[in-house]
Amino acid sequence: MAESDVHTRIAALPELVNADALLLRRGRYLTTTFLVEMDEVQYLVRVVEGRIASVERGPFLMRPWSFAVRASADAWRRFWEPVPAPGYHDLFAMKKLGVARVEGDLVPLMANLRYVKDVLAAPRRRGA
Amino acid sequence: MADLEPQAPLEPIVGRYLRLDLAGRPHRVYFEEAGQGIPLVCLHTAGADGRQFRHLMNDEAVTGSYRVIAFDMPWHGKSLPPAGWQDEEYRLTTAGYVDLILTFCRALGLERPVVLGCSIGGKIVLELARLHPERFRALIGLESAAYQAPWYDDTGWLHRPDVHGGEVCGALMSGLIAPQSPEETRWDTLWGYMQGGPGVFKGDLYCYREDGDFRDRVGRIDTSRCPLYLLTGEYDFSCTPDDTRWTADRIPGARLTIMTEIGHFPMSENPGQFRKYLLPVLDEIRLPTR
Numbered sequence: 001m002a003e004s005d006v007h008t009r010i011a012a013l014p015e016l017v018n019a020d021a022l023l024l025r026r027g028r029y030l031t032t033t034f035l036v037e038m039d040e041v042q043y044l045v046r047v048v049e050g051r052i053a054s055v056e057r058g059p060f061l062m063r064p065w066s067f068a069v070r071a072s073a074d075a076w077r078r079f080w081e082p083v084p085a086p087g088y089h090d091l092f093a094m095k096k097l098g099v100a101r102v103e104g105d106l107v108p109l110m111a112n113l114r115y116v117k118d119v120l121a122a123p124r125r126r127g128a
Numbered sequence: 129m130a131d132l133e134p135q136a137p138l139e140p141i142v143g144r145y146l147r148l149d150l151a152g153r154p155h156r157v158y159f160e161e162a163g164q165g166i167p168l169v170c171l172h173t174a175g176a177d178g179r180q181f182r183h184l185m186n187d188e189a190v191t192g193s194y195r196v197i198a199f200d201m202p203w204h205g206k207s208l209p210p211a212g213w214q215d216e217e218y219r220l221t222t223a224g225y226v227d228l229i230l231t232f233c234r235a236l237g238l239e240r241p242v243v244l245g246c247s248i249g250g251k252i253v254l255e256l257a258r259l260h261p262e263r264f265r266a267l268i269g270l271e272s273a274a275y276q277a278p279w280y281d282d283t284g285w286l287h288r289p290d291v292h293g294g295e296v297c298g299a300l301m302s303g304l305i306a307p308q309s310p311e312e313t314r315w316d317t318l319w320g321y322m323q324g325g326p327g328v329f330k331g332d333l334y335c336y337r338e339d340g341d342f343r344d345r346v347g348r349i350d351t352s353r354c355p356l357y358l359l360t361g362e363y364d365f366s367c368t369p370d371d372t373r374w375t376a377d378r379i380p381g382a383r384l385t386i387m388t389e390i391g392h393f394p395m396s397e398n399p400g401q402f403r404k405y406l407l408p409v410l411d412e413i414r415l416p417t418r
Contacts, residue, residue, distance in 0.1 A: 086363045090303025093365040096279040111291045113299035
């Protein structure tokens, strides 16, 4: 997977998530906007009752979000490998490794942790 | 009468309850066992219960030579909290955990058992090795280290009214399982976490974090008095291979194995892969002169 592909993959989140009935059900109590950062490129992911309403690419001047997940494009590329290497196989593994940061209001994240992790891992299912 | 014969295979595991006095309070502790031979006492991870060892107890290569025993710690699985629990905050301490293990082994009359523990169970094995080597035939620490850096600041996430405890415990632990682990055993493992009582996982982590920095003492472990095996999965980012390596480097004679395609729950997330590493250890303990 080339690093440029990570941007294609995040843009595909709506089709990946919204076609997954179980994932939609899991996220049905979550409505929020969270930020995903890949190197210096930012995305705002708008979730409405578990459905990905939009993935908007920055730059943004002054836009609100609840929580942010920031990592390098390289880290996202490794995270989305079909079988990720140790340290790149989980959001918190990347955080412990020091290649990802999780910031902001963590309540919506932690209260919907399985859903958010599944959403962020959804591009992995497309294969390399 | 043929139709009254059992129609489904019975597993060899049997479960019983034991009355124990712990810290001066009566407890009713559940344990399961299978097999005959050298007692092998198994200690489950924080926030889980003895079901994590069901695959080991169904493995004839183990139960042919070992009496495999796993208890649910008080507050976990089928072991109730002690009377009065509703007015206290559960908090496991290192000293309390050591006492639980010694009391349990004494109550069953186990003679120099092998103890195998995972995560907090692996950590406490280091204290057993340091304080009571003469009481054990061998000690096996899975995902065990003198110290491991925390990966989230506040264990309060595990027990608060606006975040479902079972859901968040399961979702946090999901990352500690290797991607190669089979779906069935992955989700079995997580189910255990989702079922824990409120605040119990958090209370266990007190022992794992605040009361569990053994860096100043593991160097005093004498493996000539009791062999010590340390096995850690490559995908475990809670107790990393480097954490275990650091520990093994300071304990002369400690036997270190890094297990591939395994995370933080070897015996329950991928029993087939784990036994490749465990069986040679159990053989070595059983036949020490070979």
